[in-house]
Amino acid sequence: xxxxxxxxxxxxxxxxxxxxxxxxxxxxxxxxxxxxxxxxxxxxxxxxxxxxxxxxxxxxxxxxxxxxxxxxxxxxxxxxxxxxxxxxxxxxxxxxxxxxxxxxxxxxxxxxxxxxxxxxxxxxxxxxxxxxxxxxxxxxxxxxxxxxxxxxxxxxxxxxxxxxxxxxxxxxxxxxxxxxxxxxxxxxxxxxxxxxxxxxxxxxxxxxxxxxxxxxxxxxxxxxxxxxxxxxxxxxxxxxxxxxxxxxxxxxxxxxxxxxxxxxxxxxxxxxxxxxxxxxxxxxxxxxxxxxxxxxxxxxxxxxxxxxxxxxxxxxxxxxxxxxxxxxxxxxxxxxxxxxxxxxxxxxxxxxxxxxxxxxxxxxxxxxxxxxxxxxxxxxxxxxxxxxxxxxxxxxxxxxxxxxxxxxxxxxxxxxxxxxxxxxxxxxxxxxxxxxxxxxxxxxxxxxxxxxxxxxxx
Numbered sequence: 037x038x039x040x041x042x043x044x045x046x047x048x049x050x051x052x053x054x055x056x057x058x059x060x061x062x063x064x065x066x067x068x069x070x071x072x073x074x075x076x077x078x079x080x081x082x083x084x085x086x087x088x089x090x091x092x093x094x095x096x097x098x099x100x101x102x103x104x105x106x107x108x109x110x111x112x113x114x115x116x117x118x119x120x121x122x123x124x125x126x127x128x129x130x131x132x133x134x135x136x137x138x139x140x141x142x143x144x145x146x147x148x149x150x151x152x153x154x155x156x157x158x159x160x161x162x163x164x165x166x167x168x169x170x171x172x173x174x175x176x177x178x179x180x181x182x183x184x185x186x187x188x189x190x191x192x193x194x195x196x197x198x199x200x201x202x203x204x205x206x207x208x209x210x211x212x213x214x215x216x217x218x219x220x221x222x223x224x225x226x227x228x229x230x231x232x233x234x235x236x237x238x239x240x241x242x243x244x245x246x247x248x249x250x251x252x253x254x255x256x257x258x259x260x261x262x263x264x265x266x267x268x269x270x271x272x273x274x275x276x277x278x279x280x281x282x283x284x285x286x287x288x289x290x291x292x293x294x295x296x297x298x299x300x301x302x303x304x305x306x307x308x309x310x311x312x313x314x315x316x317x318x319x320x321x322x323x324x325x326x327x328x329x330x331x332x333x334x335x336x337x338x339x340x341x342x343x344x345x346x347x348x349x350x351x352x353x354x355x356x357x358x359x360x361x362x363x364x365x366x367x368x369x370x371x372x373x374x375x376x377x378x379x380x381x382x383x384x385x386x387x388x389x390x391x392x393x394x395x396x397x398x399x400x401x402x403x404x405x406x407x408x409x410x411x412x413x414x415x416x417x418x419x420x421x422x423x424x425x426x427x428x429x430x431x432x433x434x435x436x437x438x439x440x441x442x443x444x445x446x447x448x449x450x451x452x453x454x455x456x457x458x459x460x461x462x463x464x465x466x467x468x469x470x471x472x473x474x475x476x477x478x479x480x481x482x483x484x485x486x487x488x489x490x491x492x493x494x
Contacts, residue, residue, distance in 0.1 A: 057121055060457035060468055061480055062107050064487070066125065068431040072166075073493030074159045074423075075099055081155035085140055085148065092129040097137050098152070100128050102423035105402035108449050112138065112407065123459045123466060142412035152419050153251065156426065160222075161253040166490055167433045170441075172215045172222075178256045179214040180224060180248050181391035182266045184235055185398065187406055194411040197231035206406060207233045208418060209240050211248035212394040214265075214387070215429070217316070219441050221394040222429035224251035226418040228411060238274035241266065245278075258285040265388045267291040273337070276370060280338030289385045292343065292368040301333045302345055302366060313346060314379045323349035326382045329368075341370050346382050393444070400445050401425055434490065435483035451476045452483075 069075050079095030086094050103125065104115045112134050119128035129137075141148040164171040172178060189196040189205040196205055211225035225247035229240060245264055249257045256262045264279060268291035279288045292298070305327050313324035329343040337343075347364040369385045376384075402421040406414040428448065432441045443451070455477065457468040470477045 055458055055460070057124055057457045057459045057468060059107055059117065059121065059453055060124065060470060061453040061455040062103065062118075063124055063468060064431055064435065064452060064480065064483055065103055065106055065427045067484060067487045068427055068434060069099060069103075071434070071487050071490045071492070072159050072163050072430055074155075074427075076493060077155035077159050078152070078423075081151040082141075082148075084151070085137070085144065092127070092133055094137055094140075096126075097129050097134055098141075098420065099423070100125065101134065101420045102427060105421055105424035106427050106445070107453055110402055110404055110407065124468070138408070138413055138416050141416045142410060145412060149415065149419060152423075153247070156423065157251045160224075160251060160426070162493065163430045163434065164253060167430075170219070170433050172213050172219065173253070173256065177261045177263065178252060179263045179265060180211050180245075180252075181214055181221075181388055181394070182209065182211045182225075182241060182244050182248070182264065182270060183391045183395060184209050184233075184269060185395050185403065186231075187403060189231070190405065193406065193409055193414070195228070195230040199231045200235060203231075205231045206414070207231050207235075209233075209244045210395070210398065211244050212391055213252075214390055215433070219433060220397065220429050220444070221390065223394070223398070223422040223425045224248040226422050228406075228415045228418055235269040236272050238272040238278070241270050241272075241275045242278050258282075260285075260287050263287040263289060263384075265289045265385065265391075267388065268293050271370065276338050276341065280340065280372065287371070287373055289369055289371045289373070289381070289388070291385070291388075292370050294366050294368055297333050298329065298343070298345070298368055299366070301329050301331070302327075302347070305329075305345075310347070311377075311379050313348070314383055316383065321348075326378050328378050337370070338372075340372050340374075342372065342374070343368065343370055344378050344381055344385075397428070397444050398425060401428065431483070431487075435486045436479070440479060452480055455480060 075095065078099055079093050082094035082098065100115055100118055101112065104118055107117065109115070109117060113131055115128060115131070115134055118125040122128070164173055168174070185208050186199050186201060186203060187206045187208060188203055198204055199207055207229045209227045209229060210223060212221040212223055215221050225244045227240065227244055227247065233240065252262065264286055265288070270290045271292040276290060279286060310325035310327050313321035313326050315321050324346060326344060326346045329345055334341060334343060345366060345368045347366055350365045371381055373381060398421065401424050402417070406417055408414050408417055428445050432443065455470055455474050457470045460467045460469060470480060
């Protein structure tokens with residue numbers, strides 16, 4: 037009889053172990069919050085909501101919830117994961133205390149949200165300064181992508197409604213700072229909206245842009261070095277007029293719907309007027325061309341707006357739309373940038389697709405569903421999700437190198453945060469001894485060394 041191979045070893049399992057820490061890699065996020073000054077900033081911001089003689093600091097509770105979400109939790113009760121490891125995460129509030137804080141912040145409404153957002157903005161400016169050449173503004177430019185997210189609801193919740201995709205839930209609007217191809221991205225706005233909120237509601241885009249700009253360091257809240265980028269949902273007269281009114285302050289690259297007027301204008305473009313599109317490396321993009329539209333098609337739109345159209349051979353099997361022409365897929369966007377070739381502008385706008393990666397990461401980090409009943413509570417949850425995503429963006433930016441900087445939350449949880457360790461106390465100091473056989477132990481220890489080398493917040 038042949039010997040079986042590939043079977044799993046038989047082990048006996050019992051409780052009662054001691055000195056072992058699960059989710060030990062979460063210390064990376066704890067140290068990031070400490071060195072970035074996030075813990076102190078949240079504590080100061082939420083001081084007005086701390087009751088006299090309260091044992092737990094509201095800022096620490098909110099940060100604990102963010103750490104829970106960053107480590108994979110998706111409801112308030114998952115904070116028990118941190119509570120079980122006081123040697124790493126300190127004293128963690130009970131479930132009733134956590135729920136009461138969320139209720140308190142929800143009742144405070146815009147005042148509490150504004151306090152949390154100011155704290156995040158101050159910390160963001162410090163983190164970008166610490167990151168140096170790894171910061172998203174290292175080249176002097178900042179790109180903000182605005183996009184909607186559908187969040188399904190599996191029970192009756194306030195403002196849950198039928199969505200444009202014929203599902204049921206909410207339709208929040210998010211904004212992310214793009215870190216470029218060498219990094220990920222970080223959220224700078226998250227506005228909760230009913231499920232039936234329109235995709236192209238200009239007032240919501242303006243509100244999201246306001247919140248996003250307030251999150252940036254002060255020198256980027258005005259100036260052409262800040263680019264607002266959206267898909268065709270942002271291509272409305274009101275939103276573009278708002279952007280154009282700030283033309284001296286902001287750049288924009290906004291997708292546009294192919295109207296009949298645009299379609300007819302494209303058909304009149306001579307062959308010689310089409311310019312080959314380019315890839316990120318500068319090589320020609322096969323089967324794609326760009327051109328700029330002018331004349332009557334710009335009537336009624338803001339002064340200084342440029343309209344650029346791209347035609348591209350569709351992927352095999354793709355179904356053409358009635359707005360396409362001559363077997364080519366047409367897309368269009370508006371911009372106020374004047375000193376860049378149109379092929380480079382089209383490439384810049386096409387990179388807006390990275391926002392979909394940020395949305396996927398957000399879904400994996402507490403945005404799969406909204407766990408609370410009231411809309412005000414779920415808006416607080418969105419702030420918690422954004423703090424978690426901030427930590428997941430800042431930690432790689434400050435501590436990881438190479439391809440690890442581009443790891444998404446799922447991969448970081450599997451390789452870094454889930455590492456187990458032994459907690460040893462000696463000489464009044466605590467040591468985490470990570471498993472020597474874990475393939476990514478060196479990545480964790482090297483990252484912690486970089487974090488420890490950063491200056492403490494002043």
